[in-house]
Amino acid sequence: MKKVDVLIIGAGPAGTAAAYGLKAKGKTVAIVEADLWGGTCPNRGCDPKKLLMRGVEVKTEAKRMQGNGVQGQVAIDWPALMAFKRSYTDRVPESTKQGLLAEGITTYYGQAAFRDAHTVVVDAEEIQAEKIIIATGQRPAVLPIVGKEHLQSSTDFLSFEKMPATIAFIGAGYITFELAMIAQAAGAEVHVIHHNDQPLKGFDAELTAEMVRSMQDQGVSFHFNQNTQRITKEQNHYTIQTQALSLPVEAVIGATGRRPNSDQLQLEKAGVETSKQGIVVNEFLQTSQRHIYAIGDVLAKKQPKLTPVASFEAAYLVDHIDDQKTPIRYPLIPTLVFGEEKLARIGISEQEIADHASEYHSEVIDLSSWYTYRRINDQNAKIKLVYDTSDTIVAVTIVSALADELINHFVFVLENQLSKEALAQMIFAYPTPASDLSYFL
Numbered sequence: 001m002k003k004v005d006v007l008i009i010g011a012g013p014a015g016t017a018a019a020y021g022l023k024a025k026g027k028t029v030a031i032v033e034a035d036l037w038g039g040t041c042p043n044r045g046c047d048p049k050k051l052l053m054r055g056v057e058v059k060t061e062a063k064r065m066q067g068n069g070v071q072g073q074v075a076i077d078w079p080a081l082m083a084f085k086r087s088y089t090d091r092v093p094e095s096t097k098q099g100l101l102a103e104g105i106t107t108y109y110g111q112a113a114f115r116d117a118h119t120v121v122v123d124a125e126e127i128q129a130e131k132i133i134i135a136t137g138q139r140p141a142v143l144p145i146v147g148k149e150h151l152q153s154s155t156d157f158l159s160f161e162k163m164p165a166t167i168a169f170i171g172a173g174y175i176t177f178e179l180a181m182i183a184q185a186a187g188a189e190v191h192v193i194h195h196n197d198q199p200l201k202g203f204d205a206e207l208t209a210e211m212v213r214s215m216q217d218q219g220v221s222f223h224f225n226q227n228t229q230r231i232t233k234e235q236n237h238y239t240i241q242t243q244a245l246s247l248p249v250e251a252v253i254g255a256t257g258r259r260p261n262s263d264q265l266q267l268e269k270a271g272v273e274t275s276k277q278g279i280v281v282n283e284f285l286q287t288s289q290r291h292i293y294a295i296g297d298v299l300a301k302k303q304p305k306l307t308p309v310a311s312f313e314a315a316y317l318v319d320h321i322d323d324q325k326t327p328i329r330y331p332l333i334p335t336l337v338f339g340e341e342k343l344a345r346i347g348i349s350e351q352e353i354a355d356h357a358s359e360y361h362s363e364v365i366d367l368s369s370w371y372t373y374r375r376i377n378d379q380n381a382k383i384k385l386v387y388d389t390s391d392t393i394v395a396v397t398i399v400s401a402l403a404d405e406l407i408n409h410f411v412f413v414l415e416n417q418l419s420k421e422a423l424a425q426m427i428f429a430y431p432t433p434a435s436d437l438s439y440f441l
């Protein structure tokens with residue numbers, strides 16, 4: 001039987017970061033993966049999505065400049081864009097595995113399950129470990145409706161050989177907004193079906209509405225307050241039935257959230273507690289069995305389930321796995337929806353702002369005439385700043401093609417509580433989103 005100091009289950013961003021860090025600290029480390037080495041983000045999440053999004057960006061930039069010195073439309077060649085995506089993603093699993101092996105980390109391929117609190121079985125092989133880290137991520141949730149077998153997921157979309165002529169997304173969260181924009185730019189007729197009238201919950205409703213408007217301008221149809229009841233397969237299409245809608249489409253993507261990969265681990269044999277949201281941990285990322293830890297998307301936590309958050313938790317464990325003196329403290333976490341326009345936010349939650357409305361005030365600034373945004377003809381660019389009673393910025397939401405850049409500058413400003421005077425002591429390259437920063441303070 002193989003014995004190691006630390007066994008890690010799941011080789012996504014969380015598991016691999018923990019494996020490299022703990023190995024570098026002198027531990028013997030083994031890692032198990034049941035599917036694609038590298039996990040969701042580089043194989044079927046952030047990275048392939050953003051490679052496809054590059055086609056949208058180029059098309060949009062050309063469109064924005066029509067009549068302003070740029071002529072001719074840019075069209076997306078889906079098979080070629082997909083080949084461009086694959087030129088990156090095809091290499092990820094093998095290069096991830098080779099990277100782990102090169103550092104002396106033992107790898108196992110197969111579905112891991114606990115035999116007892118110190119023993120994990122992979123393909124009938126037993127591995128014993130002093131400490132175990134669960135980093136098994138999440139998988140798409142499947143709506144429990146009649147015809148659920150006809151639903152496809154974001155994973156299917158990110159490998160489409162051919163873009164369907166008509167496509168519907170159920171659920172108006174991160175995945176739908178991003179993939180809907182890709183599908184629309186690639187020439188599909190796109191529908192979004194959402195069960196209430198609050199898309200992208202967690203983002204500011206006013207600027208989310210701007211994002212919806214901008215997607216509607218591009219031709220995306222939103223159907224709010226529609227409960228999907230059934231999906232039926234006809235000869236060459238599917239029909240989505242809600243209480244008021246009967247919509248024929250070629251493909252239906254279910255994007256109604258993700259579920260933790262904790263149910264196949266036989267955690268009851270190890271005495272590890274779970275909830276519907278995932279594996280329950282304390283402020284040291286220890287599960288109910290103190291030598292078993294959990295990190296990344298599989299955690300039941302209030303922080304967003306994102307790659308940099310998974311990496312942050314891995315880095316915390318690397319530093320603190322042998323001492324439980326310093327609880328994990330999360331910094332501010334920016335969240336961002338990519339698209340033709342991007343929606344980004346940072347700061348205290350929208351729930352907190354709504355619950356204590358009298359303690360906060362806000363202003364929305366139209367950025368479209370500011371030089372940085374005017375230059376790229378970003379006519380929808382806006383920022384919303386929320387202040388507390390001492391006029392300190394506590395939350396920022398941005399809708400703009402440059403929201404991804406600008407929000408990261410606010411990470412520095414808010415984390416370091418930089419004042420206008422402090423910013424005046426710095427010189428930023430001009431003209432860039434950073435050189436506008438002092439005007440917001």
Ligand SMILES: Cc1cc2nc3c(=O)[nH]c(=O)nc-3n(C[C@H](O)[C@H](O)[C@H](O)COP(=O)(O)OP(=O)(O)OC[C@H]3O[C@@H](n4cnc5c(N)ncnc54)[C@H](O)[C@@H]3O)c2cc1C
Nearest residue numbers: 010012013014034039040041045046112137296297306307
């Ligand atoms: C379409 C999409 C787009 C996204 N875009 C972004 C983005 O732009 N930015 C961002 O920050 N985040 C994004 N995310 C989220 C991001 O992918 C996750 O937060 C991140 O991958 C979490 O890392 P993880 O290591 O916790 O889990 P994962 O990356 O899911 O890795 C877990 C691994 O564990 C393996 N595993 C599961 N069960 C077992 C078992 N029993 N035995 C062995 N192995 C097992 C799985 O096969 C998987 O490889 C996106 C996600 C999706 C789906």
Ligand SMILES: NC(=O)c1ccc[n+]([C@@H]2O[C@H](COP(=O)([O-])OP(=O)(O)OC[C@H]3O[C@@H](n4cnc5c(N)ncnc54)[C@H](O)[C@@H]3O)[C@@H](O)[C@H]2O)c1
Nearest residue numbers: 170171172173174175176194195255256257258305336337
């Ligand atoms: N840019 C990014 O950082 C990025 C991009 C994609 C995914 N992600 C990660 O992946 C996670 C999953 O994304 P997601 O879009 O699946 O989840 P999500 O939680 O963002 O959105 C799911 C949406 O489905 C809706 N919904 C639930 N039940 C429904 C029903 N019966 N009918 C219609 N709508 C219903 C919810 O109200 C919600 O708006 C995200 O929370 C995030 O952690 C991040």
